[in-house]
Amino acid sequence: MELLVKLIHRSLIRKGETYSSGLEEKLSNLESENQVLRQQALSMTANNKFLSVRSKSSIQRSSESGHITSTDAKTTPETNSVITPRESSEVEEKPQKSLNEKQQENQDLLIRCIAQHLGFTGSRPIAACIIYKCLLQWRSFEVERTSVFDRIIQTIGHAIETQENNDVLAYWLSNASTLLLLLQRTLKASGAAGMAPQRRRSSSATLFGRMTQSFRGAPQGVNMSLINGGLIGGVDTLRQVEAKYPALLFKQQLTAYVEKIYGMIRDNLKKEISPLLGLCIQAPRTSRASLVKGSSRSNANSAAQQALIAHWQGIVKSLGNFLSTLKVNHVPPFLVRKVFTQIFSFINVQLFNSLLLRRECCSFSNGEYVKAGLAELEHWCYKATDEYAGSAWDELKHIRQAIGFLVIHQKPKKTLDEISHDLCPVLSIQQLYRISTMYWDDKYGTHSVSSDVISNMRVLMTEDSNNAVSNSFLLDDDSSIPFSVDDISKSMEQIDISDVEPPPLIRENAGFMFLLPRVE
Numbered sequence: 001m002e003l004l005v006k007l008i009h010r011s012l013i014r015k016g017e018t019y020s021s022g023l024e025e026k027l028s029n030l031e032s033e034n035q036v037l038r039q040q041a042l043s044m045t046a047n048n049k050f051l052s053v054r055s056k057s058s059i060q061r062s063s064e065s066g067h068i069t070s071t072d073a074k075t076t077p078e079t080n081s082v083i084t085p086r087e088s089s090e091v092e093e094k095p096q097k098s099l100n101e102k103q104q105e106n107q108d109l110l111i112r113c114i115a116q117h118l119g120f121t122g123s124r125p126i127a128a129c130i131i132y133k134c135l136l137q138w139r140s141f142e143v144e145r146t147s148v149f150d151r152i153i154q155t156i157g158h159a160i161e162t163q164e165n166n167d168v169l170a171y172w173l174s175n176a177s178t179l180l181l182l183l184q185r186t187l188k189a190s191g192a193a194g195m196a197p198q199r200r201r202s203s204s205a206t207l208f209g210r211m212t213q214s215f216r217g218a219p220q221g222v223n224m225s226l227i228n229g230g231l232i233g234g235v236d237t238l239r240q241v242e243a244k245y246p247a248l249l250f251k252q253q254l255t256a257y258v259e260k261i262y263g264m265i266r267d268n269l270k271k272e273i274s275p276l277l278g279l280c281i282q283a284p285r286t287s288r289a290s291l292v293k294g295s296s297r298s299n300a301n302s303a304a305q306q307a308l309i310a311h312w313q314g315i316v317k318s319l320g321n322f323l324s325t326l327k328v329n330h331v332p333p334f335l336v337r338k339v340f341t342q343i344f345s346f347i348n349v350q351l352f353n354s355l356l357l358r359r360e361c362c363s364f365s366n367g368e369y370v371k372a373g374l375a376e377l378e379h380w381c382y383k384a385t386d387e388y389a390g391s392a393w394d395e396l397k398h399i400r401q402a403i404g405f406l407v408i409h410q411k412p413k414k415t416l417d418e419i420s421h422d423l424c425p426v427l428s429i430q431q432l433y434r435i436s437t438m439y440w441d442d443k444y445g446t447h448s449v450s451s452d453v454i455s456n457m458r459v460l461m462t463e464d465s466n467n468a469v470s471n472s473f474l475l476d477d478d479s480s481i482p483f484s485v486d487d488i489s490k491s492m493e494q495i496d497i498s499d500v501e502p503p504p505l506i507r508e509n510a511g512f513m514f515l516l517p518r519v520e
Contacts, residue, residue, distance in 0.1 A: 103138065106511045107148050110134055113505045115155055117171065121500045123330045125171075128178040129500040130515065137514050141187060141247040149250035156257055163264055166322065170329035173261045177332055177488060180258055182497075183251045184489045188240035258488075259481045265322075266339050267479075270346055272318050277347060279311040281354040282361050283369035312373035316380045319343070323384055334491035337390030338482050344395035347377070349475040352398045356431065356473055362438040364446070367406025374400060397426045398475060402435055411439075411446065416453045429464060430473040433457040 110131070118126040131152060140146050160172055243251075319340070326336050351370070355361050374396065381389040401424040408414075408423065424432060436457070439448040501507070502515040 102511065106134075106138070107151065109506055109509065109511070110148075111151050111155055113503055114152070115159070116503070116505070118503050120174075120330055124495060124497065124500060125175040125178050125330060126500060126503065128175040128182070129495075129497040130502060130506075131179055132182045133497060133500075133515055134512075136186075136241075141241045141243045143246065144244050146246050149246050149253075153250070153253050153257070160257075160261060160264070164268065166265060166268055166325050167329065169261050169265050169268075170325050170331055173258065173265065173335065174329045174331045176254055176258045176261060177335060177492075178495065180251070180254050180485060181489055181492050182495065183247075183254065184485055186241050187243040187247055187251060189248060190242040190244060255485055262335060262339070263479075263481065265326075266342055269318065269322050269339070269343055273315050273343075273347070274350070276311050276314045276318075277350045278354070280315065280373055281351050281366075281370065282358070283308055283366055308369055309372060309376065312376045315347075316376050319380055319384075323388060327388070332488070332492050333387050334488065335483070336388045337392075340384070340388065340392045341390055341395055342478070342482060344377070344392040346477055348396045348399050349477045352402060353474050355399065355402055356434045356438070359438045359440070362406065362435060362440065364406060364439075364441045364443045366442075367403050370399070370403050371407055374403065398431075401426055402431075405432075405435060406439065409446070411448050412450045414449060414453070416456045419449065419453070428473065429457055429460045433461060434473045 114127045114131060118130070120126060121129075135141060135148070138148070140148050156172055156176060160169055162168060241247075323336070323340075326339070355370075360366075377396065378393055381393045405411075405419070405424055414423070419432060419436075420427075420429070427435075433454070436449045436454060441447070499517045500515075501517065502512060506512040506515065
């Protein structure tokens with residue numbers, strides 16, 4: 001028994017050390033990225049000041065000498081008869097200039113390509129995979145200066161200018177989040193290289209390792225198996241690109257766009273369902289009256305029930321349409337769950353606040369109406385499955401418990417302990433007091449909770465006010481971004497980009513032959 005305890009203890013220690021080591025490495029890499037970005041910002045500021053001072057001093061010296069220096073000044077015959085170093089360098093730069101022009105042409109073609117709707121290979125967005133493979137091949141992550149990142153960002157920004165087109169927004173959310181995932185698992189701030197444990201170094205750190213990787217078309221420090229499932233081998237097999245400032249800035253800009261597009265999609269859905277929510281908190285009077293009177297005609301009762309539920313079905317239809325759009329564009333399920341979790345939280349806030357602000361909504365029959373509508377939302381969550389709905393249903397806990405209070409029978413017999421702990425554990429005393437004092441039974445003529453319970457609530461509210469606890473009974477809508485880059489990286493599966501076919505525009509171009517799947 002003691003031996004078993006010791007083995008378990010050692011195992012827990014090893015797991016703790018492994019977790020601690022992984023956490024330290026993530027923090028180290030994040031600090032290194034921030035350090036590179038700060039150094040670049042300081043360097044740019046210093047250079048601007050230096051150039052400004054230098055320009056002023058040059059003009060001043062030229063003015064003092066009585067002329068302005070011109071690069072077009074005539075040269076003497078002696079200098080014309082000799083090949084100057086400048087002319088020599090121009091001759092040497094011609095091949096380099098030709099190479100730069102070719103690179104520029106390839107960049108232009110890539111931008112033209114991704115501006116189109118490229119679609120998907122399986123569940124993988126083609127544009128994201130093509131961009132990533134090109135940036136790797138061109139070693140763009142490792143250079144100090146390049147315009148390709150800015151051009152990609154501008155293309156995304158231009159595409160999402162039409163904020164109401166949810167199909168376009170979902171397409172770019174899918175591409176941007178996938179590309180961000182690939183960058184997160186590949187890029188490493190150059191300042192973090194020296195802080196990495198020595199055991200993580202591999203043959204790629206040697207000259208021969210760098211040469212062989214260059215011949216294969218992969219940049220220094222990149223293992224293509226990283227994207228093709230190589231992470232399964234553990235942290236020790238992970239090799240990354242040591243990214244320069246432009247690449248790290250690109251990653252930050254891409255992160256901002258993922259957050260922006262996510263927020264646009266979420267807010268579009270909020271705008272669509274908001275008018276319906278106002279109609280869902282109070283039953284239509286004609287239909288409600290028909291039900292309350294207990295019409296003997298089943299057809300009339302059925303029609304009244306349909307009128308009661310129509311607004312809720314409108315919300316369900318909007319939820320379904322948005323889910324279909326996100327699924328068609330292969331938005332990662334993690335982000336889909338976040339969208340609907342926040343949407344259901346929004347529904348909870350709007351319905352609950354309306355209930356506590358309007359006495360006409362705190363009736364027994366209205367509680368039955370809202371309860372039937374909530375059942376429609378629960379059924380939608382069931383059909384959407386946990387993969388996409390996640391914990392959305394749990395976000396309705398305030399309105400569900402408040403409605404549960406409205407429709408429960410024999411309220412005068414309920415104690416404060418039963419109400420606050422069993423029936424409505426999520427609601428505060430202020431919220432319970434509000435709904436208890438506003439309740440009225442338009443169907444059976446019953447009463448609310450006893451006067452003793454109301455008195456006890458007042459005592460507790462007085463104590464809360466003395467303890468500086470907020471007296472507000474209303475809920476606040478949370479419109480923050482509920483995820484980080486690390487959350488996306490952890491939630492998304494490995495992506496195999498090896499067999500993604502390039503689009504027709506670049507498939508036959510010699511400069512993009514590296515995109516073609518390898519035939520083994």
